[in-house]
Amino acid sequence: MHLTIVGSGYVGLVTGTCFSNTGNQVTCLDIDPERVATMLRGDCPIFEPGLSELMTLNIKAGRLHFTDDKTAGYADGELIFICVGTPTGADGRSDLSAVMAVARDIGHAIESGDCTVEHPVVVVKSTVPVGTTSKVREVIGGITNKPFSVADNPEFLREGDAIRDFQQPDRVVCGIEDDRSRELLTKLYEPYVNQANPLMFMDVESSEMVKYASNAMLAAKISFINEIARLADYYGADIARVREGMCADKRIGDKFLNPGLGYGGSCFPKDTLAVIEMGQDSGIPCLLNEAVHEVNQQQRHWFVNGVIRHYGDALAGKTLALWGLAFKPRTDDVREAPAQTIIEELLKRGTTIRAFDPIARHTFAKYGLDIEYVDDMYECLTGCDGLVVCTEWDEFRTPDFELMKDRLAAPVIFDGRNVWHDDNLHEQGFAYYSIGRRPLHQTCSAS
Numbered sequence: 019m020h021l022t023i024v025g026s027g028y029v030g031l032v033t034g035t036c037f038s039n040t041g042n043q044v045t046c047l048d049i050d051p052e053r054v055a056t057m058l059r060g061d062c063p064i065f066e067p068g069l070s071e072l073m074t075l076n077i078k079a080g081r082l083h084f085t086d087d088k089t090a091g092y093a094d095g096e097l098i099f100i101c102v103g104t105p106t107g108a109d110g111r112s113d114l115s116a117v118m119a120v121a122r123d124i125g126h127a128i129e130s131g132d133c134t135v136e137h138p139v140v141v142v143k144s145t146v147p148v149g150t151t152s153k154v155r156e157v158i159g160g161i162t163n164k165p166f167s168v169a170d171n172p173e174f175l176r177e178g179d180a181i182r183d184f185q186q187p188d189r190v191v192c193g194i195e196d197d198r199s200r201e202l203l204t205k206l207y208e209p210y211v212n213q214a215n216p217l218m219f220m221d222v223e224s225s226e227m228v229k230y231a232s233n234a235m236l237a238a239k240i241s242f243i244n245e246i247a248r249l250a251d252y253y254g255a256d257i258a259r260v261r262e263g264m265c266a267d268k269r270i271g272d273k274f275l276n277p278g279l280g281y282g283g284s285c286f287p288k289d290t291l292a293v294i295e296m297g298q299d300s301g302i303p304c305l306l307n308e309a310v311h312e313v314n315q316q317q318r319h320w321f322v323n324g325v326i327r328h329y330g331d332a333l334a335g336k337t338l339a340l341w342g343l344a345f346k347p348r349t350d351d352v353r354e355a356p357a358q359t360i361i362e363e364l365l366k367r368g369t370t371i372r373a374f375d376p377i378a379r380h381t382f383a384k385y386g387l388d389i390e391y392v393d394d395m396y397e398c399l400t401g402c403d404g405l406v407v408c409t410e411w412d413e414f415r416t417p418d419f420e421l422m423k424d425r426l427a428a429p430v431i432f433d434g435r436n437v438w439h440d441d442n443l444h445e446q447g448f449a450y451y452s453i454g455r456r457p458l459h460q461t462c463s464a465s
């Protein structure tokens with residue numbers, strides 16, 4: 019099949035590359051000329067494990083193409099996937115301007131004949147509020163009377179595991195309005211689904227809602243465990259034990275119940291806000307989702323407060339090392355990364371920050387924060403008055419603690435991801451603070 023993928027970000031590029039890998043002819047169209055030039059050189063513009071290798075394979079096989087030229091991009095797409103961003107706008111509402119701009123481009127391509135396919139199917143893969151796919155149909159239909167269909171096909175991949183998630187999805191959800199969409203999407207997804215990992219067809223509105231309901235549920239689990247972790251902290255319980263006891267209950271399970279700095283990234287924060295927005299628009303307040311969002315935002319500040327309590331007035335003038343800038347491991351994505359808030363709060367209080375991240379240093383630099391970037395995780399610690407951990411990268415799991423102690427001016431660790439076990443660290447002479455496993459405020463007020 020011939021596919022056009024509009025938007026070559028974390029979702030579009032993975033989608034295009036994976037579909038080309040199952041034998042389709044794929045053209046990735048993006049308006050960012052720099053990004054397109056990078057891809058035309060055969061380079062991958064984002065960090066996603068395995069993506070670069072898969073791109074190379076399919077470029078060499080002549081199945082994967084890139085362009086910023088709309089005429090070429092829309093020429094032969096039987097299925098046109100919209101994979102552009104849908105961020106939270108300045109007014110707090112979902113910014114659908116990129117989706118609608120693409121809808122207009124598609125309308126003009128169909129009307130002008132640049133799109134040579136007789137009846138293309140336009141598939142919204144971007145995460146969009148319920149009713150958006152319908153609006154996309156109206157926009158295109160307002161430009162052309164030629165035949166086309168619209169469908170919604172939300173994406174559930176996780177950055178860091180995107181290739182595996184795409185190739186072995188738990189399920190593929192398609193919101194459709196006609197048989198043509200069903201037929202083409204069935205053919206396209208056939209290599210990826212089976213009885214246990216089904217392809218589901220439903221109406222467009224339900225499909226749009228599935229994505230939000232899923233992300234809101236996962237976000238709720240994260241905020242839930244973080245709220246319990248704060249209570250554990252206060253009452254002297256150990257959240258690791260609490261979690262163990264709680265998650266042994268099969269009704270609860272253990273996924274997305276890891277205490278930490280809360281969720282970040284380009285999905286959970288904005289998708290939770292979009293659910294709240296849908297609630298406001300419909301007059302059905304989404305109180306639970308409002309609380310989920312609030313708890314998440316507070317979590318970073320709660321953590322910083324622990325750092326402030328440890329140093330007291332002496333915080334100004336201290337230098338802290340910080341490990342982990344990405345919003346999660348195995349990605350260079352720093353959108354809504356907790357590290358940003360934490361660094362800003364510490365800088366405000368006169369702290370100097372030396373930061374290390376295995377991958378995300380360059381993407382983080384766009385925030386323009388006045389911090390020093392260090393290329394080596396141990397060198398980053400040299401002369402610092404403590405270490406703050408914001409991302410649980412694999413390389414942090416079993417570090418050389420002796421070397422860390424040698425490098426740090428003071429052996430103090432604030433572990434925002436519960437990467438290590440506190441008993442070991444206390445025995446090795448570290449002051450070690452983590453989430454919900456040490457009564458931070460009690461320890462600090464006592465010291």
Ligand SMILES: NC(=O)c1ccc[n+]([C@@H]2O[C@H](COP(=O)([O-])OP(=O)(O)OC[C@H]3O[C@@H](n4cnc5c(N)ncnc54)[C@H](O)[C@@H]3O)[C@@H](O)[C@H]2O)c1
Binds near residue numbers: 173
């Ligand atoms: N990132 C994720 O993990 C993830 C997972 C599931 C769903 N989603 C959803 O997928 C959508 C895309 O997310 P993303 O993270 O890939 O975004 P992104 O910001 O990484 O990429 C968007 C791309 O679209 C391009 N673009 C913007 N306007 C365009 C236009 N008019 N024509 C052509 N290209 C255009 C941009 O240049 C950019 O390369 C969002 O709705 C997001 O919520 C993201």
